[in-house]
Amino acid sequence: MVDENSRKAMDQKKYSKKYNELVERYRQAQDELNEIEEKQQENKVRKDSIDTFIDRLKNQDTILTDFDETLWISTIDKVVIEDDITFYFKDGTKIKQEMI
Template sequence: MPLSHILIACECQTPHVTEEEVKAAFVSAYNKLVIEKKEIIANAELIRRTLCDTTSLQEEKRRLESEMAVLVDMVQGCIAENARIAQDQAEYQKRYDGLVAKYDAAKDKYDETVAVISAKEAQSARLTAFTKALRERDGIIEDFDESLWGCMVEHITVGRNKEMTVTFQDGTEIQA
């Protein structure tokens, strides 16, 4: 089972940590986390509702889709007009290039918006899984649980003296 969420804080004199030490650190940090379970869940849900809301971004995405569709129609109209009517090719090229530049700018904004929406939706899913896992568990854990690790841990930072800090999906950091 890979423990892929581990960061080493100091590149020089990197300590050797075993999988068992990482598992023990997670169990310890999780057990400290559940002491404040209700508050942690409430905060994670607030973060999810506030920071992961994509309503305005979805509106911006729709607006950009409409803008790009209009620009595509304008480019196609420009090309069709050039094919039907003899015109100054330098003037046509200038108009065509202007429309394509506007489309490219709208497409760049659209791609950025889609990427932000995707990142917020992914964060929302991680926070939802995090709060669900917390709700479903009662009390402390005695042994390492791989599925719990997978939905709870953002990463673990290992310091120079093997001290470990677990960063949970909600951003909570706990020294193990």
């Protein structure tokens, strides 16, 4: 569009309006692309975390019967206790458990 404007006479008001519309569309598309790339990165981090968790489980010699601190630390991000207990896992999963 800029090239066309430089080669032939155009109504500058129409040109400016169209140019600004295109610039805004470009900015919106760029914002959407950035959001998608951020989401992809988050998904990659989650996948890596899950892979690490699975590897640790596979390397266990026996079935878990007791509390395993290393496994707990590698999977749980935080636990919030209010009216119920909410477990926040490092992969983004959240599990809420009612207290009886």
